[in-house]
Amino acid sequence: MVTGVGGSTGLSLSRQLRDLGHWVLGVDMRPVHGSAADAVAVVSPVDTPGYLWELRGLVAAHGIDVVIPTLSGELVAAAAARKDFAPGAEMLIAEPAPVSIATDKYLTMKCLANVGVAVPDFGLPGDFSSMNEAMARMGGWLVVKPRVSRGGRGVQVLERHTDGGRNAERIWRTLDDSWLVQRFATGTEYAPMVYRSGEEDRGHVVVVLEKAEQKYGRWGRAGSLRRLEPSSASDVASTAAAAAAALGLSGIVDMDIRRMPDGTPVVLEVNARFGPNSAYAPELLHLTMKPYAVSQVAGGP
Template sequence: MVTTAGSAPTPGTILHLREQGFRVVATDIDPAAPGLYLADRGHLVPRGDSEAFLPRMRALCESEGAVAIVPLVDEELLPVGELDGDGLSVMLPRPGFVASCLDKYVLMRELSAAGIGIPRTWSASDPPPADVVADDASGGFVVKPRSGRGSRGVQLVGALAEVPAAVAASGYRADELIVQERVTGPEFTVSVVVWRDGGVQAVVPKEVLLKRGVTKYAVTRHHAEVERTCRAVQSALRADGPFNVQLCLDAEGRPRVFEINPRFSSTAALTVAAGVDEVAGLLRQAVTDGPRLTDTWREGVTMVRRWTDEFISEEEFASHGLAPAPTVPLVARGDDPAPRPRSTDPASGVAVRAR
């Protein structure tokens, strides 16, 4: 079962898994999500942060005979992790690692305690550290929520004196925000391929060439210190499941981790193209004791993210039987591109016959 069927990278993941021989069931909150039609079956579900989400997912897993879940959006990670076990593998790191990553302030403190390089970071409710006051970072500062995905709520400020105004304008309480020194060197998004035995099977750094909220263009790039840092994260924090490290290089070329996504990356397709099939490979290990992956991949493979179209007949489309979205109020979040339906009834998801 693959969630977040409306996210731009998810249809490609669904098609790839089907090509690899998996039967794929897709879920999303939006009946327009294209992945619903590209999976073997599709279902509407409530939002991942609603109380109705977990019961709905549990029922779907039982009715569809699911053996694994690939969750791809942060709001779902902690609740869906509760389904792991009894013949169902949830393709996530261990719950403690997931919880730490979803609170960016907790994560920064844990990384720092483990001796892993991070930008200077503090809670917006606290005064800045003395060394920051004495050395106002030339690259500026980042004010962002402790929780949340992508670039939502992130503000860039040029000087320390501008931080209070950014906090006041954020719409968040000060204790819900962190402030980080902005590291302006090359940025990397790094797939770390690991499963329950804790052994790192591959580390694939991808240098970000263009980012607008999410990575748009990236290229696989060997970098010994980046790879060492990512292995150190697994050694210190024991994810024991797939995760994605976001970091920048400082003026001395040292990696500085500013965020970790405790799930498969939205650039997992680039990892696959370079030679490490992290999603299908770890799925096989989880459900069939498949072989370990190897840390052998091609450098210089460049991802150009684009929209693409898939074509089916009118009869096939009509046969999906897509019903209207649940008749509940639409809830618009401030930085969503459009309102999306929210369901509060675990029985309100509608099965979609898809191909």
């Protein structure tokens, strides 16, 4: 089962899994085209009290062995229910505590900073008397984002150049401490993906993608991605691996990393799930699914 199969992450995973010979049930809160998976089902939104029980019912009805959650809004609940989620089915997600920390972007920054993993200067709106103070302390442009959000929704860059800062001031006045404030890292942005087994003797695998042609010049959704050779971004890869280890995450971890003006890579946020770019690193899905023999799951229930 792949959740959120109507979105880019879920649809990509469904296609990859089917290419590997797995039978896939895709679920989404909205109707999706039948070609998205071998079978599709409509379920309630992730914040509905009975959401996980709906998934359990589908697991039983279709004989599902593996559940892959892809939606940010379901991760904390899915992690809390990962032990004995349903008879014969495994929920592919990390332990509850690391997932909860990664879901809260402020806690993520605090945890990483405490153990020496590089992050941009950060704080809560309440830590500053004004936007001007925040800009002065952080050295210029700011990024503000909800501490808990779905994907990149709500992320905004505050600057004073285009209109004297009037729009930035308007946005700042709406913020409370449910938001994170970060220094804007002006360098190249990367989308590293980490597979971490959680066992020291098995190590980890990191694939680094470079973002290019971003929507708003230096920020926004990337227009194109390029997979880098390990030697050309070894510092980004080591930072990503250190972040996943510091948070105690296992399985697949999707991240955003940027370079500061001096070239230092800093972690912007961490997602305890597959991201939308997993097709660029098919070996990570192979590692994730290796314990599950195709002969056991191919051909449908």
